[in-house]
Amino acid sequence: MTMDSVVKPTIAVIGLGYVGLPVVCEFSKYFTIIAFDCEPKRVAQLKSNIDITETASYKRRNEINIKWTSDAFDLENANFFIVCVPTPVDNDNLPDLSCLLAATATIARYLKYGSTVVYESTVYPGTTENICQPKLEEYSNLKANVDFFIGFSPERLCPGDEIHSLVNTDKIIACSSSLGLENIHSIYHKIYINGLHLSSSIKSAEAAKVLENTQRDVNIALMNEVHELFQKDEIDTYEVLRLASSKWNFCNFVPGLVGGHCISVDPYYLINYASKMGLTLPLVTISRKVNEEKKNKILNIVFEFFKSKRISNPTITILGITYKENCTDLRNSKSLLLSEDLARKGYIVQLNDVKLIETFATDTIVENGLVTFEKLSKSDVLIICVAHDGYKRLKLADYKQIVKDNSLIIDVKNIISADMRSELLDSKINVIKG
Template identity: 40%
Template sequence: MITSLRNKEKKISVIGLGYVGLPIALEFAKKFSVIGFDINAKRVEMMQNHEDPSKELDKEAFEDCDITFTHKLEDLKEATFFVVAVPTPIDDHKSPDLTPLISACKTVGKVLKKGDYVIFESTVYPGCTEDDCIPVLEKESGLKFRSDFKVGYSPERINPGDKEHTLTKILKVVSGCDDESLNVISEVYGTIITAGIHKASSIKVAEAAKIIENTQRDVNIALMNELSVIFNKMDINTYEVLEAAGTKWNFLKFTPGLVGGHCIGVDPYYLTYKASEIGYHSKVILSGRQINDSMGGTIAREVVQHLIKQGKSLKETKVLVMGATFKENVSDIRNSKVIDVINELNSFMVNVHVTDPQADSEEVKEEYGYSLVENIDKDYDAVILAVNHNEYMQLDEAYFQDITRPDSLFFDVKGVFKNIIKNIHYKSL
């Protein structure tokens, strides 16, 4: 397989070209012949013009790549090594929504041939690849797993907005359905991953490893968020406490904040869903999720309490929320917890303006029902720095004084201005 791929006698395909799939496809395309497949024709056209719809990669990333972008099923027939990197979201009941993944399996199954490989990168619960995906591949293709085609799992570790820990510099976990597939998959990925390969003992181990990476972070951040609620009631700055505690060599350096995005805010629910399915009700994980999901409302109520203490009529107040994306320095608004802050403020009849230099106003309107303001006013009663984009980090206190009324509040979610804001009422988590 690896020799045929290197000689470009066979092709790799990547199914799903979002912030995970596109970097993988382009990196493979520097060594192999690649077919990049996405069901969104508009996104495909953008990539054909060397434009990343996720705004993570510049045009140079597309150069010297042997890749064909397509949304047509028949084009996938040329591939023999399929990498599936589609989203795995949760539904309104916080249960796994495997619709995109099963749809991708049906797509691959329609073009699957004897001797082909299918590798999944999408985050799932342990057992999903073998219990949910493989049966679909068999049904659509008419082929038998292991004897006709091989399957592996290699969890994605892409960190949006991180220009240091990029794809090739992150150790890659791989797994296969047998020793042969494990070796082949390791060799293919090892061609592009300079950080090295870790061979997991089974597909389920690799699936579980991925899911606990984000679950561990979620639980630790939940502890920080709970501590911030406690310390704020005691009039203690949480970030100063963490700075002091962090001087001990074995103190884990997590910070409070809004936990959104596709990974930390979603992945734990895949694990708790599977745990419930086998008869175990998660305690720590779900408790952490509940805390993190509540932080948007907590921030909004802190702001409302300040406005009331100032004797202001909430209907006549105006609050500026700076940042709409799920994290700093990315354009991705999916599962952004800033919307929780906005909705809670709106429930108190507060007039809310939202700005973000990274987000697309039309996408925000379509996803959440509100538009970004084009012009910043000069009479805000409170400013909430929800996402610390680089553009905001260049601002000084004079700027915030210029856009706010007397006795206004500056709520600094991540505490990045704690030593800068001196003359405005200041709060943070």
């Protein structure tokens, strides 16, 4: 096979979300890019310089090299495809591969001899070769490793993290043909300056990605479990973590709500893959349950607090509704679920998210029912769910502005210092680490 894409790659990026957009921006510095998304609204926004994902690298791109499009016909000129479409779970926590299959069908229509398709979407082992490859072959009438190459390179982007950017994070690449792997390497090595790690099989690379996020989920579950235990005996979990971290091989994870599109989803891909192999993964399964339960543990703290008090029109404020700190992604937000549960119980719930408010226009703020910090009414319970930098800077006066005397602050992310805690206590405001 000749390798058109090595001689002069024209790269089509399929799916322009949190992952696809940074990929377009970085690759545009070296290559001609067809930036394709099936959602015309998203493409129109990107053309008008609007990025609702607030991707850091978005402004640093070579516009001359990019064709933004929602018209699949533009893929005609592509000879290297990078797939960045969502791979969520359905209501039963089973892998939902519908976007991946739709994107595969679109690519197959424009696949040519000598082209390469690299999947970057997170999947369970076997998906690329057993599910996507047959579809590409069937719809294109071409044969993998004879007429085109198929590869996998898991994305490791971490929204909100300005240190670990796309280009300075190590990248795994895999292909079922050594010539194809050389081809992918020749393009990817220009972008991923920290280094490329070659996988001997696509399956290993797929497995590595789901393992990375499953490991985080399991470790956070352990922290959530012991946090509840330590709390019962008034042991400060964060002091325990500080002490335990002085051992060279202790891994520092912290308790918290686990939402978002990756850590709370990818373990289900591994669980599903295991069941196809006739295995169950008890540890991974129970860890998912422990982390899903975290929201209810916070709810119970609130219920216990109100049980001991007679308060008319009890008001609760939640700080932080994105799934993690310093990003604007609301997918699978546990704060929003928490707020819905509290509202169902009849409490007045106010939501504030400093990152969303500083980032977006009024309509986004209104759409999500957010209240600006200045307009928050004093509440009986304040729950700090997300450690946005803006919340870490709050002072005693700020807290006193938004909570009543004799109120409770549930500091889920441990952002309130010991000194601030005792100052708040002096003002009859109790803080517990939720």
